[in-house]
Amino acid sequence: MATARTEIPASVMPVTKQNGQAKPMSLQTGSFSSSTPSGKTPVMPQKGSSIPQSSGGIRFGDDWKKCLQLPPKDTRVRTTDVTATKGNEFEDYCLKRELLMGIFEMGWEKPSPIQEESIPIALSGRDILARAKNGTGKSGAYLIPLLERIDLKKDYIQAIVLVPTRELALQVSQISINMSKHLGGIKVMATTGGTNLRDDIMRLDEIVHVIIATPGRILDLIKKGVAKVDKVQMAVMDEADKLLSQDFVVLIEDIISFLPKKRQILLYSATFPISVQKFMTKHLQKPYEINLMDELTLKGITQYYAYVTERQKVHCLNTLFSRLQINQSIIFCNSTQRVELLAKKITQLGYSCFYIHAKMMQEYRNRVFHDFRNGLCRNLVCTDLFTRGIDIQAVNVVINFDFPKNAETYLHRIGRSGRYGHLGLAINLITSEDRFNLKGIEDQLMTDIKPIPSSIDKSLYVAEFHSMNPDEEEAAHKTGELN
Amino acid sequence: MAAPGPGEYFSVGSHVSCLTCLGQRLQGEVVAFDYPSKMLTLKCPSSSGKPNLSDVILINLAYVSEVDIINDRTETPPPLASLNISKLANRARTEKEDKLSQAYAISAGVSIEGQQLFQTIHKTIKDCKWQEKNIIVMDDVVISPPYQVENCKGKEGSALSHIRKIVEKHFRDVESQKTMQRSQAQQTQKDSSLSS
Numbered sequence: 001m002a003t004a005r006t007e008i009p010a011s012v013m014p015v016t017k018q019n020g021q022a023k024p025m026s027l028q029t030g031s032f033s034s035s036t037p038s039g040k041t042p043v044m045p046q047k048g049s050s051i052p053q054s055s056g057g058i059r060f061g062d063d064w065k066k067c068l069q070l071p072p073k074d075t076r077v078r079t080t081d082v083t084a085t086k087g088n089e090f091e092d093y094c095l096k097r098e099l100l101m102g103i104f105e106m107g108w109e110k111p112s113p114i115q116e117e118s119i120p121i122a123l124s125g126r127d128i129l130a131r132a133k134n135g136t137g138k139s140g141a142y143l144i145p146l147l148e149r150i151d152l153k154k155d156y157i158q159a160i161v162l163v164p165t166r167e168l169a170l171q172v173s174q175i176s177i178n179m180s181k182h183l184g185g186i187k188v189m190a191t192t193g194g195t196n197l198r199d200d201i202m203r204l205d206e207i208v209h210v211i212i213a214t215p216g217r218i219l220d221l222i223k224k225g226v227a228k229v230d231k232v233q234m235a236v237m238d239e240a241d242k243l244l245s246q247d248f249v250v251l252i253e254d255i256i257s258f259l260p261k262k263r264q265i266l267l268y269s270a271t272f273p274i275s276v277q278k279f280m281t282k283h284l285q286k287p288y289e290i291n292l293m294d295e296l297t298l299k300g301i302t303q304y305y306a307y308v309t310e311r312q313k314v315h316c317l318n319t320l321f322s323r324l325q326i327n328q329s330i331i332f333c334n335s336t337q338r339v340e341l342l343a344k345k346i347t348q349l350g351y352s353c354f355y356i357h358a359k360m361m362q363e364y365r366n367r368v369f370h371d372f373r374n375g376l377c378r379n380l381v382c383t384d385l386f387t388r389g390i391d392i393q394a395v396n397v398v399i400n401f402d403f404p405k406n407a408e409t410y411l412h413r414i415g416r417s418g419r420y421g422h423l424g425l426a427i428n429l430i431t432s433e434d435r436f437n438l439k440g441i442e443d444q445l446m447t448d449i450k451p452i453p454s455s456i457d458k459s460l461y462v463a464e465f466h467s468m469n470p471d472e473e474e475a476a477h478k479t480g481e482l483n
Numbered sequence: 484m485a486a487p488g489p490g491e492y493f494s495v496g497s498h499v500s501c502l503t504c505l506g507q508r509l510q511g512e513v514v515a516f517d518y519p520s521k522m523l524t525l526k527c528p529s530s531s532g533k534p535n536l537s538d539v540i541l542i543n544l545a546y547v548s549e550v551d552i553i554n555d556r557t558e559t560p561p562p563l564a565s566l567n568i569s570k571l572a573n574r575a576r577t578e579k580e581d582k583l584s585q586a587y588a589i590s591a592g593v594s595i596e597g598q599q600l601f602q603t604i605h606k607t608i609k610d611c612k613w614q615e616k617n618i619i620v621m622d623d624v625v626i627s628p629p630y631q632v633e634n635c636k637g638k639e640g641s642a643l644s645h646i647r648k649i650v651e652k653h654f655r656d657v658e659s660q661k662t663m664q665r666s667q668a669q670q671t672q673k674d675s676s677l678s679s
Contacts, residue, residue, distance in 0.1 A: 092607050094648040120607040124621060125641025149641070264641075288610070 064097055071107040088116045093123060095148050098182040103144065106178055112137030117290045118266075119144050122234075128266045129280055130290040139175050142236045142266050147180050149234060150209050157227065159234040161212040162252065164242040166192040172238065173212045186210065191227075193217045201226050215243065215251040222258050229258050240269040241408055244279050256283055271408040273444035298415055298445065302460045304452035305428040305438060313401060313429050314342075318349050320399065320427060323455075325462050328372070328394040331381045332413050334402035342401060343381045353379035384409055396461045398426045403434040407444040425461035427452060493523060496556035501525075501542060502549040509540060510553070521545050581605075587613050597630045603653045604646070620646050 088111050090103055111119065114132040121128055122145035132138050146159045163169050173190035180186040187207050191200045192214045200217070204226045211218060211227065221227035235256075237243050243252055265284055269276055270293070280287055308316050317331070331346075333339045336357040343355035354377045356365045365385065372380045373392050384404070404410045414426045428449060430438055442449055458465035493499060493516040500510040501523070511525035521544040529536040544550070584605075588598050593616055601618055605611045610621045618626040624637035624646045632650050637643045 086606070088607055094645070094652050116607075120645070121610075121621075123641065123645045124608070124623075125645075126621065 064101065065104075068101060068104050070105060073107075085110065085113055086116055090144075093119050093144075093148075095144065096183070098184065099144070099148055099179070101182045102147075102179040103140075105181075106175075108137075108140060112140070113292055114138055114290070115141045115144070117292065118142065121288045121290075122146075122264070122266060123148060125264055127264055127284040127287040128290065129276075129284065129287040130266070130268050130292075131270065131272060132268060132290070132292045133270055136292070138238065138268050139172055140179075142238070142268065143172070143176055143179060146210065146234055146236065147176065147183065147186060150183075150186050152183070152185060152209070154209075154231075155207045156231050157208055157211055157229055158232060159210045159236070160218065160229060160232055161210070161236040161238060162215055162218070162243055162255070163212065163238045164214065164248065166194060166214060168238065169212050169214055176210060176212065188212065191217050191221065197221075215248050215255060219251050219255050222255065229255075230260055232259050232263055234264045234266070235259060236266045236268070238268050240267040240276055240279070241271045241273055244273075244275040245406065249275060249279075252279075271411060273407050274446075275444070298411070298447045300423045301414055301426050302424070302456075303414070303426045303428070303447065303449040304456075305430045305449050306452045307430050307435075310431055313431075314345055314349075316429055317346070317399065317401065321349070321351055324397060324425070325458055326378060327396045327463070328375070328392065329379050329397040329399060330395055330413075331379060331399045331401050332404070333381065333383060334404070336383055338402060339381050339383055346379065346381065351379060352377050353381055355381040356385065357383045358385060384412065396424050396463070398424065400426070400428040403428055403430055403437055404441070405437065407441045410441050411445060423461055425456065493552075494556045496558070497552060498554040498556075499523075499525070500551045500553055501544075501547045503542070504546045504548055509542060511538075511540065514539065584613060591616060594628065594630075597628060599657070600626070600630050600650065600653055604649055607649070626650065 090100055090108070090111055095103075113136065114130065115137050118128060118130055118141035122142065130138075130141070132141070142161070146161070150158055161169075161172055163172060169190050169192045173188055176186075176188045180188065186209050188210045189200075189203055189208045190212045191203075193216050195217075197217075197220070200221060201224070204221065211229075218227060222229055237252070242248070265287075267276065267280065267284070267287070306316055331342065331353075333342055336359045339355050339357045343353055346353045354368050354372050356368045360368075369380075371377065373394075375394060381401075398414050400410075400413065404413060414424075428434075428438070438449060493513045495513055495515065497513045498511070499513055500508065502508055509525060509527065511527035513523065514526050515524040516522070523542045523544055525540045525542060527538045527540055529538050584601075585598070588601060591613065593601075593613070597616070597618070601611065601613070604618065604620060608620060612619050614625075616628050618630070620626070621642055623640075623642045624635055626646070627634045627636070630650070631654070632647050635643060635647050635650060637646075
């Protein structure tokens with residue numbers, strides 16, 4: 001029976017707190033790798049060995065918790081995206097003690113909802129299609145099972161994580177390195193475009209267990225024969241809706257073709273466009289589907305487009321303001337500069353409006369949004385600050401002054417989460433440059449965006465004009481309420 | 484004050500305090516009141532202590548001996564929050580399935596050990612069900628009575644090895660709990676002997 005490890009090498013330093021949500025303050029560029037602390041090499045416990053019992057009922061193995069270097073407790077208020085859990089503990093997943101140490105030393109105390117759903121299924125080897133917001137512990141949801149399943153006795157690439165941006169690759173690799181520091185030498189490598197290819201090639205001459213990469217770079221390394229992924233047992237696609245967009249999908253298909261037939265694929269995505277569904281059907285085996293999104297839906301929203309030139313947009317907006325019965329409206333632009341220009345123009349037209357954009361301080365943005373929500377102003381001009389849909393009941397009109405680039409943004413701007421009986425109107429100002437986008441978004445979201453009619457039925461978006469259903473009308477008539 | 488008469492009602496948004504016939508004091512904001520059934524709904528601070536949550540309590544005024552209006556609200560109450568009906572329906576269906584699954588195990592004569600193991604597995608892996616006296620996990624692994632590690636059968640792979648780890652850990656935890664209880668009992672005896 002192997003001796004349980006209770007010592008932590010003196011050279012282990014406290015790490016910056018990460019919970020899979022916050023971005024690290026500073027990052028190294030280029031390749032990353034974890035290394036065994038100098039001096040003593042940790043002895044891995046025998047697989048499946050039990051912990052010896054000692055007198056008094058105190059398990060000998062529990063001593064390791066007292067040696068943890070825990071970061072300060074995170075006391076920030078958190079939303080139900082990370083607190084609405086079933087009450088699992090990380091220990092429930094039968095993880096290696098060394099991995100548990102890494103998890104706790106990152107300040108992760110209990111699994112978040114997406115981690116609760118993902119980790120045990122991923123450990124069981126099932127393919128997963130998970131829908132979750134960013135910032136809800138998604139990285140931990142796939143990294144914990146990924147690191148748990150790495151076999152240090154094998155000196156080849158066993159897992160890859162594909163992400164759409166260099167920043168995300170660096171962030172995920174940093175979390176991996178921090179989490180695996182007690183695991184006795186897991187080698188994690190990040191490789192992205194924009195860095196020296198030669199450095200990556202040299203790095204791959206050494207042992208690498210996990211690669212975290214953007215698609216273009218890793219495909220390049222695979223095709224050069226430098227990165228051998230023929231024994232990869234787990235492939236993760238984070239932000240899969242972006243990875244499977246037109247820019248990347250060909251690269252992804254190519255990478256998949258180099259993986260072994262028997263592999264596990266985990267897909268994490270905030271939206272489920274057609275491209276993700278197609279990929280799932282083609283490459284995933286009986287995927288376990290997880291959906292933690294309050295379903296943003298376009299149900300009840302009437303969507304129109306107006307085909308205009310760029311110069312006609314302000315005039316068109318003025319016409320909409322004068323003809324529509326707006327309770328409150330949100331007007332989206334695609335850049336901070338355009339938000340400010342448009343807000344100024346709207347004021348000149350004689351309408352009241354607030355505006356917020358990403359370059360404003362968070363505290364100020366919160367205050368403006370709060371005031372708008374409380375009805376202090378009728379119109380709000382903004383960029384895409386929100387990642388969970390806008391649930392202000394009073395907003396009955398959303399105007400895409402600038403048309404969004406992708407389906408996810410469109411859904412977040414216009415969609416409402418799971419509320420019945422809340423009708424609304426969405427109007428898209430479309431220029432010739434947007435017309436292909438319009439078609440693509442319609443297809444991906446399986447929705448219908450019609451040309452704007454000369455007059456719009458108020459019952460579609462004004463509360464007082466919502467039609468009563470036939471039974472209600474009859475009942476109301478009988479009581480003499482209708483005259 | 485006495486219970487309200489036919490024409491009287493508690494205003495939504497008012498704060499009231501009730502003394503039940505069991506001597507329990509309940510205080511909170513009125514959410515709804517139904518005179519015919521004498522049911523009062525109060526929103527109280529959450530028992531879990533979380534500031535963003537509330538307890539909602541239904542009170543039958545027939546069993547209340549004393550009602551005090553702390554703060555009567557006269558303005559028009561705000562509109563009721565929208566409910567995500569489909570989410571609530573899903574939640575109700577899930578809870579019902581869980582209870583039916585537990586009831587099935589009892590009626591099928593499954594041992595207590597088997598029932599406890601099922602709950603442990605179900606805690607982390609929801610794709611878990613009974614088939615007569617066998618536990619079926621993810622349609623891949625079958626655990627037969629008497630539900631030990633060696634009774635886990637299925638296609639070799641990650642699912643089987645992970646389930647075996649859960650089963651092994653479950654019985655290890657159960658055993659350590661028993662040891663702890665025994666130890667506490669002994670401690671109690673020592674304390675008794677000291678006092679005598």
